[in-house]
Amino acid sequence: MNALSNRLTELLGIEHPIIQEGMGPYKTNSIAAAVSNAGGLGTVSMPGMTKEPGRGSELLRDNIASVASLTDRPFAVNVPVGRDGSGVVLPVSEAYIRAVIEARRSDSAIERQLVALTTSAGFPGEFRDMIRDAGLIHMHKVGSTRHALKAQEQGVDVVIASGYEMGGHTHASPVHTFVLVPNVTEAVSVPVVLSGGARDGRTLAAALALGASGVAMGTRFIASSDNTDWHPAYARKIVDAREGDDVVFPAVYGPARGLRNAGVERLLEIVRTNEMTDAELIRWKDDGLIRAQETGDVDNGIMAAGQVSSGIHEVIDIADFVPTMAAEAAEILRRLAGAVSPAPVS
Template sequence: MAFSNNITRLFNIQYPIIQAGMIWASGWRLASAVSNAGGLGLIGSGSMYPDVLREHIQKCKQATQQPFGVNVPLLYPDIDKHIQIIIEEGVKIVFTSAGNPKTWTSTLKEHGIQVVHVVSSSKFALKSQEAGVDAVVAEGFEAGGHNGREETTSLVLIPAVADAVNIPVIAAGGISSGRAMAAAFALGASGVQVGSRFVATPEASSHRHFKEAIVKSGEGDTLLSLKKLAPVRLLKNAFFEAVRKAEMEGASAEELTILLGRGRAKKGMFEGLLEEGELEIGQVAALIKEIKPAADVLHEIWEEFNLVRKRMGE
């Protein structure tokens, strides 16, 4: 029986499951694999030069006939070039994050592009709604990558955002299974965005050493760090310990910037230098036990979601 709700209709997809646009992981291979499996794949543009983004969009168009989108961190230095490429290449879905949604939403909408903004509080969800976005992603404190300073968990954030806005809410942060998806729906979400679970897939462009480290990780192996810069959840390693030591000793934002240096995330997640690199991943890494194809991940989430709903009498 076909499933339909405001998220599947908005994006014209089969399942209300979105793959997050993660830096150094979400290239055209992962995005097209998820879209071909019935979800919504996103290209993560945050780690791409403009010409690389164009190449990934073009390859994704060749690899899938299904809808896909691009995730655009609004703090990206060449964002105007990214936006222009997205418009020129005819991308119809954009997820924005890490910035003010008012900046680019109207421009994107003028070109017939659906816009979704990632938020960490109901206050920012309302600002996003006022800016004219089509939906919001409520991303809880459990998530990998850059987090909200409020440190609000998904269990609290999702219902708060769902109560605050009239547009569809997509839940993110700590979601890697159908059980978690069912919980998100119970809290008021109409779809889920899954990040960490899709990193541990063959199609993700991240290094196999990073994927293997995710599978080996356990509870408590990630912590929020770099709060004086942009809060980010990291897998514990030598770099993380250096950051924690510096923070405990009262390092300034400038000192942390120097410690972070250039290309730290690329070293860890893309080049597989597990001790000196920055390893961004969510708390849910502790529940990921194997690397498997993206289509299998998506279909297992969907099947378990339906089993949970049936068990609960829906």
């Protein structure tokens, strides 16, 4: 048994309580497979919220098949759940959920490995039974205790509590990780995963001390040598970032966090001057995100990344990083337990 085995690792069938979260619209196939191979849980990301649903689900199925060919360990898929003005789940979100279920149904190897669906943004209440009946572990990401309680009431298996410092889409109401996670672990009984700002063994030990069962990270894994999906210039920018280099900007559904550059300055100007329609702006942003990832245009593209970038100083090898992070956390917890004098006998 691994030193940090707990109900989360047992539920997901992984060695270390370390998750790589979805980072759509970017492709995360290489990172997901590397994290799963290293004993954590990798996540396939959704290919974009502006995709035509048929084309989007085809791409998602390809990415699932690609990750399944690169690892024989468990992995997850992330689907952000958007809703239209009348509250109906967007066709593209529905298509992605159905694509995940179909991928499992049509291939027994994928069925064995694709163990979890992580939903984010909105809660897919109308698909909850379908997700459970498909045999998926349902994890849902929240930014508030109210949403954690609602997710638990609706029957999720795991709550991911993500603080405002997270990279990518963050929350409209800014509750930071250190406040949010203990609030959520106090409120719900299902396993909680800390997300937003985690980067090493110390942050994993802190997550466990706050009552979480593990951590989920995005930004940390981008700066990795296993990452063949991102242009190396993107990882370099994360490694070079300092405190204060991150910025929150308006994204598809609410605010998102990234690194400040000419691309984001231009985005803020477009929003200020109202010079594009909503649809044009969404496409402009998606193009900027993809350009930064694929061509390394880190000046004029849009770079989603978390505040934790300021604490990331090197490009990691995931195969080594994941078990080392878990071992460091275990060592810190042992050391701290040893540093406390025994409770007085009354």
